[in-house]
Amino acid sequence: MKKTGDLNLVKRMNKAIVLEYIQQHAPVSRATIASKTGLTKATVSTLVSEWIDSHMVYEIGTGESSGGRKPVMLLFHAKAGFVIGIDLGVNYIHALLTDLDGEAACEHNMTHANASVASVLEDVKACIRELLRQAPASPYGVVGIGIGIPGISDDHGNVLFAPNLGWENVPLQQEIEKEFGIPVVIENEANAGAVGEKRYGAGQDAAHLIYVSLGSGIGTGIIIKDELYRGATGFSGEIGHQSIDLNGPQCRCGNYGCWELYASEQALLESAKSSLGRSAADVDSLLQEAAQIGSAEISGLFAQLGRHLGIGLVNIVNSFNPELIIIGGRLTAAAEWLDEPIRQTMEQRLLPYPRKPLEVQFSALDSRSTVLGASTLAAGNFFGKLKS
Ligand SMILES: [Zn+2]
Numbered sequence: 400m401k402k403t404g405d406l407n408l409v410k411r412m413n414k415a416i417v418l419e420y421i422q423q424h425a426p427v428s429r430a431t432i433a434s435k436t437g438l439t440k441a442t443v444s445t446l447v448s449e450w451i452d453s454h455m456v457y458e459i460g461t462g463e464s465s466g467g468r469k470p471v472m473l474l475f476h477a478k479a480g481f482v483i484g485i486d487l488g489v490n491y492i493h494a495l496l497t498d499l500d501g502e503a504a505c506e507h508n509m510t511h512a513n514a515s516v517a518s519v520l521e522d523v524k525a526c527i528r529e530l531l532r533q534a535p536a537s538p539y540g541v542v543g544i545g546i547g548i549p550g551i552s553d554d555h556g557n558v559l560f561a562p563n564l565g566w567e568n569v570p571l572q573q574e575i576e577k578e579f580g581i582p583v584v585i586e587n588e589a590n591a592g593a594v595g596e597k598r599y600g601a602g603q604d605a606a607h608l609i610y611v612s613l614g615s616g617i618g619t620g621i622i623i624k625d626e627l628y629r630g631a632t633g634f635s636g637e638i639g640h641q642s643i644d645l646n647g648p649q650c651r652c653g654n655y656g657c658w659e660l661y662a663s664e665q666a667l668l669e670s671a672k673s674s675l676g677r678s679a680a681d682v683d684s685l686l687q688e689a690a691q692i693g694s695a696e697i698s699g700l701f702a703q704l705g706r707h708l709g710i711g712l713v714n715i716v717n718s719f720n721p722e723l724i725i726i727g728g729r730l731t732a733a734a735e736w737l738d739e740p741i742r743q744t745m746e747q748r749l750l751p752y753p754r755k756p757l758e759v760q761f762s763a764l765d766s767r768s769t770v771l772g773a774s775t776l777a778a779g780n781f782f783g784k785l786k787s
Pocket of ligand 1: 639640641650651652653654655657
């Protein structure tokens with residue numbers, strides 16, 4: 400009996416290897432898969448047939464051959480199913496429907512007033528409903544929903560604590576699964592952002608990277624040796640709550656002088672209020688003002704924010720020695736004002752050695768790091784089930 404079990408396990412592993420190879424290297428022939436993976440041609444042929452039967456792989460045209468009959472090429476069927484990625488912000492929801500390769504099919508964005516947990520949940524459901532309505536027909540349909548949250552969750556998708564959203568112990572995964580009957584993955588929004596950058600963005604070639612999500616607060620996602628680092632109980636990356644001011648004001652997390660009190664959107668809006676003597680509606684309006692009238696006062700506010708960001712980034716580099724830091728979130732639109740003060744601060748304060756191979760970049764995913772990461776996690780969940 401044991402032997403049979405082992406053989407099944409080997410078959411499942413080989414089947415997964417074949418699909419992953421096709422996903423990463425398509426178009427590819429059966430012969431190439433066999434030679435690159437070390438599996439026999441007969442095994443590859445059997446496993447490819449099974450993937451074709453389950454609509455995950457299809458054949459196309461012919462490829463180059465060194466002689467004789469030209470081989471049929473295999474492609475991954477990215478549109479065999481679709482996934483929904485959601486970035487649940489403190490005052491907005493971004494929802495994106497992608498195929499299994501992250502190609503966007505449609506999106507639905509809305510703002511919310513964060514009046515109550517129930518009202519935000521209804522808004523999340525409304526976004527999902529809209530994307531389900533627009534989803535193209537496919538063999539598997541919508542196979543997963545990934546939700547990035549500005550807080551921490553447990554293994555069952557309960558949001559334990561999201562201070563900027565004012566949530567505690569909200570069974571988000573259960574609520575959404577009950578409503579739609581589709582598997583749901585919940586992940587911290589910065590962790591999801593790191594996954595999105597690693598899979599589709601600036602981090603594709605970096606094994607050790609930190610994604611810094613600038614929003615109402617600051618979240619960070621840590622990739623070590625190509626894998627998301629969640630820590631012992633999943634709470635890693637709360638670096639926005641490192642104290643950078645011993646005597647600073649109390650944060651919503653309970654700590655004092657937290658980095659995010661000095662270097663987030665909220666910090667920018669508060670310093671705008673005190674130094675300009677008036678409130679700015681949001682970061683976008685400050686950016687527009689800075690771009691249109693080139694106000695020295697406003698660009699000075701961004702420069703101060705950049706210096707504060709640099710201080711926290713120095714701590715991150717000294718802790719993790721990453722090869723790449725990616726800054727994401729809506730404030731990436733202010734990159735031209737933030738870039739230089741960040742670099743100067745890091746230059747002044749970093750130890751000389753980790754500074755050398757380090758790169759700091761702004762996300763080029765257009766605020767989609769988290770939604771793409773969330774959809775990647777949902778797709779990974781689906782693949783995991785297919786392969787088992
Ligand atoms: Zn804090």
